[in-house]
Amino acid sequence: MRHDHIISPKQLSREDIEEVLDRAADIAADPSAYGDRHAGKLLGLLFFEPSTRTKMSFTAAIKRLGGDVVDMGPVEYSSVKKGESLADTVRVVEGYADALVLRHPSEGSAKMASEFVDVPLLNGGDGAGQHPTQTLLDLYTIRENAGLDDLTIGVMGDLKYGRTVHSLAHALTNFDAHQHFISPESLRLPRSVRYDLHEAGATIQEHTELEEVLPTLDVLYVTRIQKERFADENEYQKVAGEYQIDAETLEAASDDLSVMHPLPRVDEIDHDIDGTDYATFFEQAHNGVPVRMALLDLLLEDDS
Amino acid sequence: MRHDHIISPKQLSREDIEEVLDRAADIAADPSAYGDRHAGKLLGLLFFEPSTRTKMSFTAAIKRLGGDVVDMGPVEYSSVKKGESLADTVRVVEGYADALVLRHPSEGSAKMASEFVDVPLLNGGDGAGQHPTQTLLDLYTIRENAGLDDLTIGVMGDLKYGRTVHSLAHALTNFDAHQHFISPESLRLPRSVRYDLHEAGATIQEHTELEEVLPTLDVLYVTRIQKERFADENEYQKVAGEYQIDAETLEAASDDLSVMHPLPRVDEIDHDIDGTDYATFFEQAHNGVPVRMALLDLLLEDDS
Amino acid sequence: MRHDHIISPKQLSREDIEEVLDRAADIAADPSAYGDRHAGKLLGLLFFEPSTRTKMSFTAAIKRLGGDVVDMGPVEYSSVKKGESLADTVRVVEGYADALVLRHPSEGSAKMASEFVDVPLLNGGDGAGQHPTQTLLDLYTIRENAGLDDLTIGVMGDLKYGRTVHSLAHALTNFDAHQHFISPESLRLPRSVRYDLHEAGATIQEHTELEEVLPTLDVLYVTRIQKERFADENEYQKVAGEYQIDAETLEAASDDLSVMHPLPRVDEIDHDIDGTDYATFFEQAHNGVPVRMALLDLLLEDDS
Numbered sequence: 001m002r003h004d005h006i007i008s009p010k011q012l013s014r015e016d017i018e019e020v021l022d023r024a025a026d027i028a029a030d031p032s033a034y035g036d037r038h039a040g041k042l043l044g045l046l047f048f049e050p051s052t053r054t055k056m057s058f059t060a061a062i063k064r065l066g067g068d069v070v071d072m073g074p075v076e077y078s079s080v081k082k083g084e085s086l087a088d089t090v091r092v093v094e095g096y097a098d099a100l101v102l103r104h105p106s107e108g109s110a111k112m113a114s115e116f117v118d119v120p121l122l123n124g125g126d127g128a129g130q131h132p133t134q135t136l137l138d139l140y141t142i143r144e145n146a147g148l149d150d151l152t153i154g155v156m157g158d159l160k161y162g163r164t165v166h167s168l169a170h171a172l173t174n175f176d177a178h179q180h181f182i183s184p185e186s187l188r189l190p191r192s193v194r195y196d197l198h199e200a201g202a203t204i205q206e207h208t209e210l211e212e213v214l215p216t217l218d219v220l221y222v223t224r225i226q227k228e229r230f231a232d233e234n235e236y237q238k239v240a241g242e243y244q245i246d247a248e249t250l251e252a253a254s255d256d257l258s259v260m261h262p263l264p265r266v267d268e269i270d271h272d273i274d275g276t277d278y279a280t281f282f283e284q285a286h287n288g289v290p291v292r293m294a295l296l297d298l299l300l301e302d303d304s
Numbered sequence: 305m306r307h308d309h310i311i312s313p314k315q316l317s318r319e320d321i322e323e324v325l326d327r328a329a330d331i332a333a334d335p336s337a338y339g340d341r342h343a344g345k346l347l348g349l350l351f352f353e354p355s356t357r358t359k360m361s362f363t364a365a366i367k368r369l370g371g372d373v374v375d376m377g378p379v380e381y382s383s384v385k386k387g388e389s390l391a392d393t394v395r396v397v398e399g400y401a402d403a404l405v406l407r408h409p410s411e412g413s414a415k416m417a418s419e420f421v422d423v424p425l426l427n428g429g430d431g432a433g434q435h436p437t438q439t440l441l442d443l444y445t446i447r448e449n450a451g452l453d454d455l456t457i458g459v460m461g462d463l464k465y466g467r468t469v470h471s472l473a474h475a476l477t478n479f480d481a482h483q484h485f486i487s488p489e490s491l492r493l494p495r496s497v498r499y500d501l502h503e504a505g506a507t508i509q510e511h512t513e514l515e516e517v518l519p520t521l522d523v524l525y526v527t528r529i530q531k532e533r534f535a536d537e538n539e540y541q542k543v544a545g546e547y548q549i550d551a552e553t554l555e556a557a558s559d560d561l562s563v564m565h566p567l568p569r570v571d572e573i574d575h576d577i578d579g580t581d582y583a584t585f586f587e588q589a590h591n592g593v594p595v596r597m598a599l600l601d602l603l604l605e606d607d608s
Numbered sequence: 609m610r611h612d613h614i615i616s617p618k619q620l621s622r623e624d625i626e627e628v629l630d631r632a633a634d635i636a637a638d639p640s641a642y643g644d645r646h647a648g649k650l651l652g653l654l655f656f657e658p659s660t661r662t663k664m665s666f667t668a669a670i671k672r673l674g675g676d677v678v679d680m681g682p683v684e685y686s687s688v689k690k691g692e693s694l695a696d697t698v699r700v701v702e703g704y705a706d707a708l709v710l711r712h713p714s715e716g717s718a719k720m721a722s723e724f725v726d727v728p729l730l731n732g733g734d735g736a737g738q739h740p741t742q743t744l745l746d747l748y749t750i751r752e753n754a755g756l757d758d759l760t761i762g763v764m765g766d767l768k769y770g771r772t773v774h775s776l777a778h779a780l781t782n783f784d785a786h787q788h789f790i791s792p793e794s795l796r797l798p799r800s801v802r803y804d805l806h807e808a809g810a811t812i813q814e815h816t817e818l819e820e821v822l823p824t825l826d827v828l829y830v831t832r833i834q835k836e837r838f839a840d841e842n843e844y845q846k847v848a849g850e851y852q853i854d855a856e857t858l859e860a861a862s863d864d865l866s867v868m869h870p871l872p873r874v875d876e877i878d879h880d881i882d883g884t885d886y887a888t889f890f891e892q893a894h895n896g897v898p899v900r901m902a903l904l905d906l907l908l909e910d911d912s
Contacts, residue, residue: 035344040643042668052376053396060346060374060400070668072660074378074682084872092661092871095894096668263396264388286399339648356680357700364650364678364704378682567700568692590703 001298005114005121008130009167014174021140023294024287031064034293038300039066044097046090047124048075048104053263054124054133057288058101065293065300070096087116094119099299102126120299128163134262135167137291138221141284145258146218148175154213156182157223157243157268159189164262165223166193173200180217182207184239187225210243214252220245221260222268246270250278260284305602309418309425312434313471318478325444327598328591335368338597342604343370348401350394351428352379352408357567358428358437361592362405369597369604374400391420398423403603406430424603432467438566439471441595442525445588449562450522452479458517460486461527461547461572463493468566469527470497477504484517485510488543491529514549518556523584524549525564526572550574554582564588609906613722613729616738617775622782629748631902632895639672642901646908647674652705654697655732656683656712661871662732662741665896666709673901673908678704695724702727707907710734728907736771742870743775745899746829749892753866754826756783762821764790765831765851765876767797772870773831774801781808788825790815792847795833818851822860827888828853829868830876854878858886868892 001019003011012020027034043062047055059069072093086109094100094117102110103124110123110130125131142148153172155165159181169179169189179202181189188206189197197204207213214220225243230236244267250257258280261269265281273279305323307315316324331338347366351359363373376397390413398404398421406414407428414427414434429435446452457476459469463485473483473493483506485493492510493501501508511517518524529547534540548571554561562584565573569585577583609627611619620628635642651670655663667677680701694717702708702725710718711732718731718738733739750756761780763773767789777787777797787810789797796814797805805812815821822828833851838844852875858865866888869877873889881887 032344040640040672040674042671044664050380052393056348056374056376056397056400063346063372063374064344066344068372068671068676070664070671072664076658082872083874088872089660091890092893093664095890096664096897264386264392266387282395282399285396289400336648354684356697360652360678360680360701360704367650367676367678368648370648372676568690568696570691586699586703589700593704 001295005110005123006132006295006299007111007114007121007123009132009135009171010130012132012171017136017139017171017174020136020291020294020298021143023298024140024290025144027293027297028290031290034065034297036066037297038062041065041067041099041300042097043067043069043296044093044100045069045071046093046100046102046104047072048102051103051125053285053288054103057285058122058124058133058292060289061292061296064289065296067098067296086113090117090121099296122295122299125163130167131163132167133288133292133295134164135171136295137284137287138164138168138260138262139171140291141260141280141287142219142258144287145280146256148172148177151175151177151218152180152216153177153219153221154180154182154210154217155221155223156210158187158225158229159183159223160187161226161229162223165221168221169193169197169202169204170200173197173202177203179204180207180213181205182210182213183243184208184225186239187229210245210249211252214249215254217253217257219258219260220253222265223262224266224268244268244270245273247272247276250276253278305599309414309427310436310599310603311414311418311425311427313436313439313475314434316436316475321440321443321475321478324440324595324598324602325447327602328444328594329448331597331601332594335594338369338601340370341601342366345369345371345403345604346401347371347373347600348397348404349373349375350397350404350406350408351376352406355407355429357589357592358407358435361589362426362428362437362596364593365596365600368593369600371402371600390417394421394425403600426599426603434471435467436471437592437596437599438468439475440599441588441591442468442472442564442566443475444595445564445584445591446523446562448591449584450560452476452481455479455481455522456484456520457481457523457525458484458486458514458521459525459527460514462491462529462533463487463527464491465530465533466527469525472525473497473501473506473508474504477501477506481507483508484521486512486514486517486547488512488529488547490543491533514547514553515556518553519558521557521561523562523564524557526569527566528570528572548572548574549577551576551580554580557582609903613718613731614740614903614907615719615722615729615731617740617743617779618738620740620779625744625747625779625782628744628899628902628906629751631906632748632898633752635901635905636898639898642673642905644674645905646670649673649675649707649908650705651675651677651904652701652708653677653679654701654708654710654712655680656710659711659733661893661896662711662739665893666730666732666741666900668897669900669904672897673904675706675904694721698725698729707904730903730907733771738775739771740775741896741900741903742772743779744903745892745895746772746776746868746870747779748899749868749888749895750827750866752895753888754864756780756785759783759785759826760788760824761785761827761829762788762790762818762825763829763831764818766795766833766837767791767831768795769834769837770831773829776829777801777805777810777812778808781805781810785811787812788815788821789813790818790821791851792816792833794847795837818853818857819860822857823862825861825865827866827868828861830873831870832874832876852876852878853881855880855884858884861886
């Protein structure tokens with residue numbers, strides 16, 4: 001790993017990404033070979049906002065490598081309440097751990113914090129900013145199910161505010177992927193993101209209806225449309241309903257389609273899909289463990 | 305262990321119970337022999353409501369077996385707040401762990417959740433439902449102190465709402481136990497529980513005063529009478545006082561009497577009993593560790 | 609270690625202190641030699657009020673010794689909410705762990721709790737009472753940077769309410785230290801503390817301005833002046849500003865001066881000092897790990 005810290009998916013080249021995904025695949029194939037690899041190593045968890053999935057899977061990841069965590073706990077119980085700066089907090093906590101995971105509501109906080117510490121720092125999500133380990137586990141899941149090259153992917157739902165979606169779209173520009181974006185007019189990709197993707201050479205198309213592209217897709221990545229985005233509840237109800245999928249919707253899809261979702265879902269994906277071969281979202285969540293193990297393994301082996 | 309999940313004490317036969325208690329006794333006799341037995345195994349903790357004792361003793365249990373935990377943390381900080389269903393949560397978390405403990409306020413939730421996962425799930429209490437590991441540690445404590453057969457036990461306090469008491473009473477029908485139930489009229493065993501016990505062939509008697517049966521008891525199991533159960537504070541004060549015990553109360557008891565309590569206690573058992581040979585309630589709490597180690601050991605050894 | 613529990617710095621003789629600091633130095637020199645020393649040992653964490661630093665560094669300490677923790681979690685989620693006494697809580701939890709750390713808002717609670725348990729109990733701060741591990745890590749930091757004998761130390765800020773300062777001042781009476789206390793008139797050392805220090809043979813002087821003594825100091829220990837101590841916000845602003853230091857302030861100091869602070873700081877120490885050789889406060893925080901490892905090591909080795 002040629003990086004000291006993992007801050008943004010944008011810092012990762014195709015080569016970097018493949019290094020992580022290859023390591024993750026190796027781990028998934030034989031986890032026990034890694035079970036003692038970082039015995040005695042401690043991962044500091046600094047979660048300034050809640051996150052079940054990211055926190056639990058980082059915890060599982062370091063423990064599956066033989067290490068352990070030192071957790072700051074909920075911010076309500078921390079010295080942050082006494083007015084301590086983030087820079088001070090990370091400088092203290094790096095003395096307790098061999099690497100840090102930071103989740104913080106302020107965009108740019110992970111980058112800033114990384115400049116104050118000598119141990120590897122991993123961004124576990126910085127508000128409207130980046131969430132690189134989510135992007136890597138998405139890429140890993142796509143690679144395992146459909147391959148990253150010669151890929152046709154549809155991304156549907158809230159494309160305006162969805163950090164997850166923007167990061168994934170950008171990361172896919174490293175590969176030979178055709179990206180379709182499906183959303184209501186009011187929630188389409190922001191102009192700046194579209195510009196970035198064009199600059200990076202992406203092949204993208206926008207749609208307001210799934211049925212136009214569904215049959216061509218290898219992967220359908222669904223995200224939640226949040227009620228809070230709409231001033232008018234009726235408007236929300238009408239729009240949201242059009243971007244929910246169920247078994248009937250998927251009758252027009254390829255048999256090999258993989259349906260992904262960053263979870264938690266509310267009602268974007270009907271439960272009648274859960275038991276089908278389309279459902280890839282639980283596997284996707286589970287992939288958080290080998291992918292985070294891979295990242296930690298690469299960072300800690302360089303560090304020792 | 306012939307069960308995949310541990311949901312209710314009612315699913316356990318005499319043979320099942322003895323398998324767990326024998327293993328627990330073996331562990332208690334030589335804990336270090338088990339110290340590495342499940343190295344690398346992770347127990348997922350899903351506590352949707354608070355529980356100091358159950359959570360800490362499950363944590364100690366898996367760690368004393370060489371394993372570790374992955375904890376969802378307080379539900380206020382989890383993705384449940386974002387509207388995720390319990391079925392989705394357990395399906396995600398089973399990817400992070402080798403077994404799960406679920407505590408949840410809704411009766412029946414553990415059974416439901418167990419139908420969605422492949423790893424062993426242990427019910428850590430489901431509201432007004434079941435709490436099988438509490439029952440097993442109660443049985444273990446009784447067996448160690450008085451034996452389970454040819455037992456005369458008195459159960460005193462709130463017999464109407466006490467889940468702990470109902471489960472224990474039912475489990476004791478597997479053994480040759482004579483059960484006395486001592487409570488104010490308003491808090492006696494519900495008719496449905498009495499019916500169940502009769503159906504299971506239990507020998508039970510009900511009393512409003514302890515002194516009638518105290519001299520005959522091998523075990524006195526005390527539970528708390530909660531103020532909230534009474535509309536009238538005066539009524540509560542009068543009733544509660546009659547079901548509190550102290551050293552003077554126990555002058556009429558057998559020297560071999562064991563006093564148990566699921567804890568926490570408030571003032572049902574006076575502190576002047578703490579230092580006596582009667583006091584078995586701290587030992588009872590401590591038995592949570594070997595009993596939960598035994599259960600985890602039996603479930604994980606089958607699973608691997 | 610001739611003590612069963614660590615309750616107060618006042619219980620520690622010069623010999624006791626040196627035993628801990630020597631062990632800490634040995635650990636810091638070669639941590640990996642201690643990495644497996646207490647494998648399988650569990651440290652019970654009972655934090656009845658928040659504490660990031662103390663909790664995280666105790667956690668790191670036991671894990672760096674090969675052990676692990678069993679954490680009660682935030683008191684809002686514990687059975688304490690059900691009215692359980694502290695004596696009962698510690699008697700239950702000692703069954704889950706090989707040693708306990710207690711932090712509690714009530715002065716005297718650690719001493720009281722220690723009388724109910726057989727496992728070693730360490731006071732992690734008891735309100736206005738004692739915080740012995742903070743004192744020990746302060747002493748260790750002073751010894752590493754300036755030596756404890758022939759020491760000239762200035763302690764500045766809130767000397768009236770600062771528990772940390774009182775404990776450190778008292779502990780330094782075991783060594784050949786000259787202590788200067790610098791504070792506004794309204795926040796000077798309480799008469800009772802001054803009396804104690806005189807009784808213990810301390811050489812102390814009080815000042816209202818730092819500049820009088822700064823050039824003579826080996827160590828400057830800064831503490832925060834809390835706004836809440838002043839009825840009048842203007843009064844606070846005036847006073848607090850006079851006891852803040854920056855690079856300019858330190859132009860009059862010795863090149864070997866070490867600036868310490870128990871952290872978190874707000875604005876008592878300007879960030880322009882962070883990168884200088886004066887800044888010893890992050891090192892001080894990090895020293896919490898080897899010092900707590902040393903204490904745990906000494907207590908657990910006696911215990912086994």
